[in-house]
Amino acid sequence: MKIGSFLIMAATAGFAAVSLGGCSGAKRAFGMEKIAPDEFTIVTKAPLVLPPDYSLRPPRPGAPNPSFVEPERKAEYALFGSEGLSENPQGYTGGEMTLLDTAGASSATSDIRQVLNSETASLVEKDETIAEKILFWQQPAEEAANVIDPKKEAERLKDAKTPADAGDGQKTGSKTAQAPKEKKKSWFGGIF
Template identity: 40%
Template sequence: MDGRMTLRLLMIAGLALALSACGGFREQLGMNKQSPDEFRVVSRAPLTLPPDYSLRPPEPGAPRPQVGTSAQQAERAVFANSQTPAQQQTAVPRTAGEQALLTAAGAEQADPNIRLIVDRETKRINAESERFVDALVFWDAQPPAGSIVDPVAETRRLQENAALGQSPTTGPTPQIERRRRAPLEGLF
């Protein structure tokens, strides 16, 4: 019965291994649907209203003025400066309606250290979830490494010392040496 069970487990493991290799078969045949990445299709500057309408009409085939040269595009990509100076927005004063809305929402009393508070709370929540996951994954508690007295051998030693009329402290105390177990030891 034990040999049959082992054979079944080996067959199931082999079948699982064989089926796991079939994942790329559709891709190799070109049957997978591959949609384009919407963020990499075309790089165009956003449409904006001109500051005044006294602009000259665009020339066909001329490069767009918002795009810039390839060196400027590379500089924006490397230094993460995605807006040209003309596109950078200046601070606009709030209207009376916006100010009333912010006051009603309590935005004026917002804590300036809110990011520090949120980070602290997030770290605490993450630490609690890590402890929970560790309790699930490492459910078998490790006994502390070290040595303890072997009770059976110690009882035998004490009885022998008493029968021979010797002191109970005569002879070495038998000990059990504990070692740290491997993570998967005892599962198989």
């Protein structure tokens, strides 16, 4: 009896191992398994190479890196091999060069972006963004209406002919001088 239960357990374990192994294989076969790149095989720059004579040459200011290969050239080499590389270093055909010469590409100014920006600077108007509209929805109150002009107030008091009556909220001649009252603002006062 012990041998039979041992065989059943061994068969169950073997079946589980095979079926679980098949699941990952099936995922890989259907493209459902994520295959992460190996971080040690990814290189952003070309590896350093020692010169053949082992003596270092001083770098020239402004000179391009001799080991640098343009990405377009790398892509051409990867796709077509050495026979697919273009003979023209700029990559332009004769027809493209004729088109560029006819269009005046060789005589184009290099600071065209600055020229256009200076010409259209007067046309640019700053629009309020939605965030500015939401954050600064309430316009500032006009304080000029609440401030009393001292010269005009002095003239008004002279015209009143009774300076003793010139008090806050009291009659001054035929006119009344009252301090402006501010409205008490509610939370939803500016919305409705």
